[in-house]
Amino acid sequence: VTELSTPRLAPIRLRQGGQSLRERAMDRESPLRRLDWVLVASVASLCVLGCALVYAATKPILLNSGLSPTSYLKKDVLNLVIGVGLAVLASLVDYRTLRAYTPVLYVASILGLLAVLVPHVGVTVNGAHSWINLGGGFEIQPAEFAKIAVILGMAMLLSERREGLTAPTSRDAVLSLAICLPPVLLILAQPDVGSIMVFAFLVFGVLSLSGVSLRWVGGMLAVAVVGVVVIAHLHLLKQYQIDRLTSFTRPGAASQSSGYNANEARIAIGHGGLFGQGLFHGSQVNGGFVPFDYTDFVFSVAGEELGLAGGALLVLLAGIVLWRGLRIARRAEDAFGMLVAVGVVCWFGFQIFENIGMNLGIMPITGLPLPFVSYGGSSMFASMVAVGLLLNVHMRSSR
Amino acid sequence: LTNGSRPRLVVLSVLVISLVGTLLGRLWYLQVPHAAPYRVAASENQVRDIVTQAPRGEVVDDMGRPLINNKTALVVTVNRITLDNLSDQGKAVLHRLAKVLHTSAKTLRSQITLCGPGVHDPNCYGGSPYQPIPVAQLKPTLAATRQALQILEMKENFPGVTARLTAVRNYPKPDHALASSILGFASPISPKQLKRLSQQQQQIEASADTGKAGLEASYERYLHGTPGVKQVAVNSSNAVTRVIKNTRPKTGDTVVTNLDAKAQASLEQDLHSAVLAARGNGHTADFAAGVVLNVRTGGVVAMANYPNYEPDLFSKTLTKKHYKSLAHAEGYPLLDKTYQNAQAPGSTFKLISSLGLIHDGTGSIDQAYDCPSTFQNRHNFDGENGKGYISFQKALIISCDTFFFKLGFQDWQRDNSLINQHKKPVQGVQAMARDLGMGGNPGIDLPGAATGHIADRKNTRLDWEQIKANYCKGAKNPSFSSQHRLDDANYCKYGYIFEPGDQENEDLGQGTVTVSPLQLAVAYSALANGGKVFEPRVAKAIVSPRGRLIKRIKAPIRDHIPVPQSVLDYIRTAMYGVVNDTDGTANGLYKSANFPLNKVLVGGKTGTAELPNSSQDGSWFASFAGPVGGKPQYVTVIEVNKGDQGAITAAPTSIKVWDALYGLQGDKAIFPNGQPPTKLPKLGIAAVKATSTKRHHHAKSNRGSSPTPSSPSSPSTGAAGLPPGLVVRPGTALLRGLS
Secondary structure, eight states: OOOOSOOSSOOOOSOOTTOOHHHHHHOTTOGGGGOOHHHHHHHHHHHHHHHHHHHHHHHHHHHHTTSOTTHHHHHHHHHHHHHHHHHHHHHHSOHHHHHHHHHHHHHHHHHHHHHHTSTTTEEEETTEEEEEEEETTEEEOHHHHHHHHHHHHHHHHHHOOOTTOSSOOHHHHHHHHHHHHHHHHHHHHTTOHHHHHHHHHHHHHHHHHTTOOHHHHHHHHHHHHHHHHHHHHHTOSOHHHHHHHHGGGOTTOTTSHHHHHHHHHHHHHHHHTTTOSOTTOOHHHHTTOSTTTTTTTHHHHIIIIIHHHHHHHHHHHHHHHHHHHHHHHHHOSSHHHHHHHHHHHHHHHHHHHHHHHHHHTSSOOOOOOOTTTSSOHHHHHHHHHHHHHHHHHHHTOOO | OOTTHHHHHHHHHHHHHHHHHHHHHHHHHHHTTTOHHHHHHHHHHHEEEEEEOOOOOOEEOTTSOEEEEEEEEEEEEEOHHHHHHSTTTTHHHHHHHHHHHTSOHHHHHHHTSBOOTTOOOTTOBOSOTTSOEEEEEEOSSHHHHHHHHHHHHTGGGSTTEEEEEEEEEEOOOGGGOOOHHHHOOEEEOOHHHHHTSOHHHHHHHTTOEEEOSHHHHHTHHHHSOBOEEEEEEEOTTOOEEEEEEEEOOBOOOEEEESOOHHHHHHHHHHHHHHHHHHHHTTOOOOOEEEEEEETTTOBEEEEEEESOOOTTGGGSOOOHHHHHHHHTSTTOTTSOTTTSOOBOOGGGGHHHHHHHHHHTTSOOTTSOEEEOSEETTEEOGGGOOOOEEEOHHHHHHHTOHHHHHHHHHHHHHHHHHHHHTTOOOOOHHHHHHHHTTOSSOOOOSSTTOOOOBOOOHHHHHHHHHHHHHHHHHHTTOTTSOHHHHHHHHHHHHHTTOOOHHHHHHHHTTOTTOBBOHHHHHHHHHHHHHTSEEEOOBSEEEEEOTTSOEEEEOOOOEEEEOSSOHHHHHHHHHHHHHHHHSTTSTTHHHHHHTTOOTTTEEEEEEEEEEEOTTOSSEEEEEEEEEEETTSOOOEEEEEEETTOSOIIIIIHHHHHHHHHHHHTOSSSOOSSGGGOOOOSOOOOHHHHHHHHHHHOTTOSOOTGGGSOOTTOTTOOOOSOSSOOTTOOOOOOGGGOOOOO
């Protein structure tokens, strides 16, 4: 600890000889000192809130079935612990080192998506063939990890500048879109409409923010509009997908199963009022009226039991995460870090808005969990890795 | 950072802020200004009422013998929710059940179809869909118990189906007494009745029985009981998550009546014999009615009809055809002829005429009036010779018609001259009839009592105004005979006039005068008891199922006969003369029957009423009796329609009634010394205690022999736990991820 000047680049020094762990941790250049504590605190709050809500949602059903009321809570906490571990890992390895391993991660995620299609390995839940059965009650969703692979891949391609150029060329743009194609096609085969929508938003965001020509931005928007029209005209979506996507425009159609979900979730949220019915006291939740209220409709539990106060807190915490993500992007040391941060913000931003929006009845129903809050290992792990990446970029930025 | 990225980051930031803002706004919108409908929806989602109907209260006679109680029957119920949740909507279950119950699956399906708009099934169920729906009632036989066991033992084959013990109405018919039309019946509440209740009550009462006729209807609020309501929280698949509130059903209260089963049974039997005897003499005798009142209390001791019907007629499934054939059968078995039907009472009405004529001053008990053989071309009954000038007493004893004709004419003349002087006519006989409860509701505690008709100047004109149009048309109808046309033309023109003949007929209980046997009995009771005109009561008290007195019911006194006691004594003496004097119209009969008039003093009046459109007469006898040297205790009115003269058909039946009540011909008296029980019978816990201390050697007591689920200690009819079908099911199916 002799250098007084702040180095422009914070080199990764995992092993500094002769220093104790405490000394290393307290080092001025220690990554811990450069941690975004606001981001950490808000993510931690979301996770704690999530555990409480998952417990509130699963306890009555488990009790009714004569099972241990904490069995889901325990799994949720276990997921969280694993997730924190992944986040630490993702933040400690310098993102510029990670960049070198991006092709490996990318190939691994493609293999995961392919594995889903293998009989007896892939598992179908609610019409989507998206899970890999790991045995022992554990299943993972490779699409979640594919998001990280795509963000890193695109950021890598779009941040490599030719000499004298400040923005990616069209060749870079085409290349970066090309690497998105295999995972997107594989997810379409499952089919997982929610994830596709996240990908669309994420790809658009990363490409736009890379500084690519505005023609690309306009072009992509046009393609999106044409795509929607084509999908609608060629009946490429299955009826249940259309029902889910459109039922939010018909709140009265509660008899259909997807409309029923949305309707009961809205009843739960409306029932909450200003301060809610109290944790564990929501009758909609306890009566099991909102299906999937521990995963995709976890926000309805917050709405009913914690009311406007709790619901708004949840939205604000999610907003803080996005704000810190944008702040990290702005302060990033290089284009790669900025684009990784932007990718994570676009992903989280869309997924949070879509998930809470469908609970509130302003967005179509897709099977997207609420990051950090919903029960589910894959989502938790992927989100935690993404937070780790944000912290990684932050710790290695000079501002 | 690349130059192009910075403004684009700002755009992204704005986008993120607006998305967060949108979510917050929508959240506020749902939870604050628009929360109300969601709150309602949430509360409706969770709470369900499961209703257990209370057994209805019993109806017992004056000695506590049950006329209506409950029996337990194995009632097979089907839970719709459970069936609906099965993959085939319970098709297989209904098929299996149909086999066991020896019916068709189609019938069962229609029985569990909920009534509602668009449902035309007559078997549809009008109750709450959360109630187990009864589909069959099994008799307590070995075969039926086997049927039930098949269901109960193989629950997995019959999800949602249960056989459970339920209280259903039972009619023990003590001493073979029917009293059907007095008891009435209860049946499932009609949609109309249901509509009048509050929303919450509708839920509770939807599967309840309510009294529709007789005592079941008039004491509905006591007999009904309080249904048990179990309020449960249910989840989205209708599985009960917890019991919020549980009130147990409370059995209805017991109605203790003044009826005496033995007196009732013997009166029913006597009327039947009277009809058979009259028919043996060549009379039609299509129906008969009899009333026995306690003159001191106004209580109905017995009230019988012939023809009658079994009291459980309406608790069985009654086809429309069967009902119609009964309703129109000879003698109208479904109509109670004692209080729901009024006929001309003949000379029994002379009691009222005498009182009226004396009261309004047309006649006096101190004077004699002419009893010629004819008056104004009207001759005396049976063409008797004139008896010269006689007193009211004599006129009643020998039943001189011309005596009343003449006085009736004087009465009419006096009223007519009053009218000519623009004064109100007195119409004393009509006023007296009304004071005695005729021409209006007699006020008995049974629904649908006939009012009868007492003609006077006013209602004659009102009637004419209402119906004259028909007669005026008839006068011009070429298909009518010339006589018919002439009659119609006369009524069309002059029908409003209350003619002297109308008054004269009225005083004889003929013409437009009609009264029910009950009304006549009330009038004779008033004479016998010194002037008190009762509104008669069948019920005597309301007692809780445990035997605690809730309310005593006393027959209200609506009026007093507005004549001095001396006049009442005078008329009463005349009535005694009818039976006791050698020239009395009923004396010969009582003598030939060897009636011990030295023990029981009987007074009364015969009546032979000419019937419209018939050559046969209505046979009436109204009488009262009490021990010699004491005051009268009972009134009996007997009517045998188309049954010869009063003295020939009706009066002998009165002898049988007195025989039964007083035990005059070797039989045990129903009421020793003629005293009816004044104390209430011991019921409920009190009765159980009394019988167990009295005869603890005997394992079975009389009352215990009939199964009564309404036994005071445990009125519960349902299983103690949850209703079938509404059971907690594992909710694991809900614990799956949505993709």
